Every structure is written in structure tokens, then in C-alpha cells.
Amino acid sequence: MIPESVVQKLRTAVRGQTFRPGDPGYDDARTIPNAMIDRRPAMIIRCAGAADVIACVGAAREHNLLVSVRGGGHSIAGKAVCGDGLMIDMSGMKGIRVDPLRRTVRAQTGLKLGEFDRETQAFGLATTQGVVPTVGIAGLTLGAGWGQLHAKYGLAVDNVIGADVVTADGHFLTANASENADLFWGIRGGGGNFGIVTSLEYRLHEVGPVFGGAVFYPAAQARDVLHFWREFAVDSPDELVMQGGSFCLPDGVPVFGVAACYCGAIADAENILKPLRKFGSPLADALSPMSYLQIQSMFEPFFPPGRHVYTKSNFLQDLSDKAIETMVQYVAKSPSPYTFAPFIEHWNGAAKRVAPTDTAFPHRQHSWNFLAWSMWSDPSETEKNLKWTRECWEAMRPYLVAGSYGNYVTDEGEAIAREAYGCNYDRLVALKNKYDPTNFFRMNHNIKPSQATPAKTSS
């Protein structure tokens, strides 16, 4: 709990909105898209600027408060919201300035990626973000950031050229290649472990229109499609990004879909994607030229807020015959029509040409990322959906590597964090010892400092 005197001090110290249990807006402010998460922070501060963030960190440190940081609120494990502590909500900080000449953008970390894309596209520019516009740029970028442009321009982290960070001791630091370069390395994949990032600077690229959409096959054709897709992806150029798997169309029809985005000349796209469009007997071919903003909003209807979400994910060793055979057993078998599982993303091109130690995000060598992304609306169906998701993932385990993309996992904990940070783990611990030795920032995919004072457990 937060002493009343501290609450009053914070209320007057900050410029942004504050919420306490019972205040109008409190329940909206603590609610995040995943309905599995129902936590009640003692206080929420929707920061208006870096000064508010510094004030929050100072008060929390002084009074030993548990802190959580909210960007877009899409952490599947719900790390944006703490029980009882102080929730530092960045969602009010949406400043953004594109520099069209330098092709860079400075963006505050309350922006959702749809808002970010809209501003950069006004100048015909973009950089890699994810594929659902309601997701926050902060959590997505600090964790890595896979999206439609990753094969051509790298992951979101690969395009970050600077950041402003409020560290656990309340200092405001600039991190880039020449200032606080160790911190700059750590935030590019180390999530929110080292401080609260108040703004990010990215490199931009000329983007759009693109050629994209999806080809939908009957679920029963999944085996053949997977075998075809594996071969087709071998020569996939950097311009092309693909993902696909088992899910239901809005009318409830189970399909195996392959989504594609080609960021390059439309005529080339038509040629390169011809084999995919000609393969088998698709139910529908929804590939066409479209604006970058259109393709970036394509998945939004499938991920409305308020659903229960539980995920398991690891990179595949390979898309082997046995892995395909196991996946096929789970196609169209989820207890929920909203689930995307089994599902795979193709990781390719520029993102894979970065060395595993160049940024804190290490997983640069794998071509396929496996996901079991379960969603359902009725809370009484939670147990059966959790069970099914775990079974699907367990069946796939022999074909998965230990490492996972941390942004996609619900179950966390030290062992999973170690795997997610892979070969960079020890270096990240050393960085944590330097910038956050008491594990002040622990509501995240946590890197434990080697000599942390006992921390309150997150709730």
C-alpha cells in the first residue's frame, strides 16, 4: 500500500492524471487487453512527461513501492499492471516528430504502433513495428519487434538509434552508440529491465504501397500447404515477410492461412508470389496491392480487447517433416474459434544478418517461430483452453529450441528468461547490476541482478 502522505505528494508533484481505487477512470486505467489480468494498483499515474516519470521513480524508490510500467498494455503476462504498487502509465505520452530529411523519428513511448505508423506514413516513411496497430511501440521495440519490414530493414530494435531513459536512481540518461553505449545495447532486447524509456529514436525508410494480404486454404490441406510453404520460403527475398497457421475466419470457417507482405515493386511481388497463389485449391486469394497502413491494420479485427489470452512460443529447430506432422494434428482442434494455433512466423533477411551479440536480443539464426496463441471470451472456458495450449506446445517441444522470443510468452520466470536472453544473459546481468542493482524494475521478463536485495514478488 502507498501511505496517504505519499499519494498526496505525488498528486501535487505530477502534471499527468492520477488514479486511486474508487476514482473515476481507475478501472479503465488498470484494464489491459488481456482479460486474464485483473490487478489493482494502489495508484496509477498517467505521466505527462519525463518529469512525471522521474517523480514517480523517486517516490517509489524512497518508499520501496512495487512499480509496473505500462506502454501499450499488451504484455500477455500482464506485466504493465501491478497489484498494490505504483503503476507508471506512459500511455499519455504520445509526442512524435518525424525528420523527413534525416529519415528519423523521435517518438514518446505511449504511442501505439498504429499511431506511430500513421505519422511516419504521412511522409511516405516507416520502420519495422509489429502487425497489430493497438500494440505499444515501447514493449514491442524493447523486446525486439518482428513485423512486415523485418526482413528488409531488420527488427524494430535494429532501427533504434537512440533513447531517453529514466533509470532506477532517477537519473535521466541518453543512450545511443556514443553515450551510455552499454545501456543502449541493453535496452535493445532487454525490455524494461534497465529503466523507463521515455522516448525512442528510430531510423526510417521509404515504404509503400505494398503487395500483401493472405491466401486461405481449407484446414484439411494444412499438411500440403506446410510442405509447399517450407520449400517456397527457402528463396524468400528480403522484401517478402510471411506468417501463417491455423485459425478461423470471422464467419467461423477453420482455415490454414498464409499471410504475406511484399515491400518492393508490385510487378515483382506478383511474380514472386505466383507459386503461393497457384498452389493447391485455396478457399480465397486475398493478396493485392494496398497501402502500408492497410496491411498494418489487417490483423486488428482478430485481436479485440477483452478476450482471455494465453500463449506459448519458441523458435523451431527446423520445419522438419516430423514438426509439420505434429502441427497438423493440432490444426483446427483448438477449443476456441478465436485461437491462432499452431501458427508460425518466418524470420528472414536483415533481422538474421545481425550478430546475436550486437543487440541484447540474441535469436538471429532461426527461420521459423512457433506460436500457440489461444484466445477465448468465456472465463469458464479458461481451464480447457490453457490445457489445450500446453498440450499443443508439449507435443511440439521435441522440435523447438530452448530459446523463445520473450515478447510472445505468458509463462515467465528465471529459467524462461535465461533462455529468452540466450547467449547475452550474463552480459545483461552485469548491466542490471550496474543500472538496477536492487531489481527496482522487475515487472518484466526479468533479469535478476546477482546480488539483489529481496524484492517483493509481483502479483
Ligand SMILES: Cc1cc2nc3c(=O)[nH]c(=O)nc-3n(C[C@H](O)[C@H](O)[C@H](O)COP(=O)(O)OP(=O)(O)OC[C@H]3O[C@@H](n4cnc5c(N)ncnc54)[C@H](O)[C@@H]3O)c2cc1C
Ligand atoms: C495482439 C498482439 C499482437 C502482437 N503482435 C506482435 C508483432 O507483430 N510483433 C512483435 O514483435 N510482437 C508482437 N506482440 C507482442 C508484443 O511485442 C508484446 O506483447 C509487447 O510487450 C507489447 O508492448 P506494449 O507496450 O503494448 O505492452 P506493455 O504491457 O505496456 O509493456 C510490455 C513490457 O514492456 C515494459 N514497458 C512498457 N513501456 C515501457 C517503457 N516506456 N520503458 C520501459 N519498459 C516499458 C512493461 O513494463 C512490460 O514489462 C503482439 C502482442 C499482442 C497482444
